[in-house]
Amino acid sequence: MQNISKSQNNEYVTITSCPLCGKEKFLTSHTCKDYTVSQESFVLMQCKKCSFLFTQNFPSEDKIDSYYESENYISHTNTNRGLTALLYHWVRSITLNKKAKLIKRVYPHKNGVLLDYGAGTGYFAHKMQTKQWEVEAFEKSKKARTVARARLGLHIKEESAINLLAPNSIDIITLWHVLEHLEDLDGFFKLFHNLLIEQGLLIVAVPNYTSYDADHYKEKWAAYDVPRHLWHFSPTTMQKWGIKHGFVLAEHYPMHFDGFYVSILSEKNQKHFLALLKGFYVGLKGFFHALAKKERSSSMIYVFRKKH
Numbered sequence: 001m002q003n004i005s006k007s008q009n010n011e012y013v014t015i016t017s018c019p020l021c022g023k024e025k026f027l028t029s030h031t032c033k034d035y036t037v038s039q040e041s042f043v044l045m046q047c048k049k050c051s052f053l054f055t056q057n058f059p060s061e062d063k064i065d066s067y068y069e070s071e072n073y074i075s076h077t078n079t080n081r082g083l084t085a086l087l088y089h090w091v092r093s094i095t096l097n098k099k100a101k102l103i104k105r106v107y108p109h110k111n112g113v114l115l116d117y118g119a120g121t122g123y124f125a126h127k128m129q130t131k132q133w134e135v136e137a138f139e140k141s142k143k144a145r146t147v148a149r150a151r152l153g154l155h156i157k158e159e160s161a162i163n164l165l166a167p168n169s170i171d172i173i174t175l176w177h178v179l180e181h182l183e184d185l186d187g188f189f190k191l192f193h194n195l196l197i198e199q200g201l202l203i204v205a206v207p208n209y210t211s212y213d214a215d216h217y218k219e220k221w222a223a224y225d226v227p228r229h230l231w232h233f234s235p236t237t238m239q240k241w242g243i244k245h246g247f248v249l250a251e252h253y254p255m256h257f258d259g260f261y262v263s264i265l266s267e268k269n270q271k272h273f274l275a276l277l278k279g280f281y282v283g284l285k286g287f288f289h290a291l292a293k294k295e296r297s298s299s300m301i302y303v304f305r306k307k308h
Ligand SMILES: [Zn+2]
Pocket: 018, 019, 020, 021, 022, 023, 047, 048, 049, 050, 051, 052
């Protein structure tokens, strides 16, 4: 990437020009703490021109793995402890069905090849296999790949294997809460555009920092999840990313459950008394706000098609 500089020891990445629009004037937005692993603080900065929000001075790809090493990082470890984890697993089974239905709705033509990037422990990829999709799944974490093989018999490839795929060979590419973790956004958008067939769809789910719960918790909003989340999207900036890389935003949908999970986690991070109850209450308020205006939802699903 041209718009970054690395620290002298190559440990941290400093954004010097906006990854989205290239301008060099930023505002400091929030200072957020990494509650999950390191307890370190990171500054969020926002481009004055296009409003793209990012984590400044985040750990480089060589160093960031250590920030994922936590028992609490549920999506990778698949542990079953605690009420929040239980809730997460219950909601996952519901959201898996919702995701499968969404794909059927937005891509009614046929089954085809679905690429799930950042497949985690493989539950979504496996679900789509049962719906007669041919699935290509990729995941960085070896631990997650091993879990997928043991529990689901699913073969997930290591992420670099994506470069072996032929151009114009994929019907649908999905990234469920993955894009915000990828350092080279431009590179990935180009790759995905190249891999998709003409009618293909790119489906991306990311947290929405213009949501009700983000406004409520401010710098303590759990979905900032620094420094693992390098980029923070709004419906506006997500659409701009698509346009930059030859996509048109066809649809966007709220993810109603995420607000509950993120709100409860935000309360738990503060070690609040009755965190579950308080978080549920904020999640419920956010749910009603998102019903009235979907762009207030904690996370959103964006469906992009290629611009013709
Ligand atoms: Zn910008």
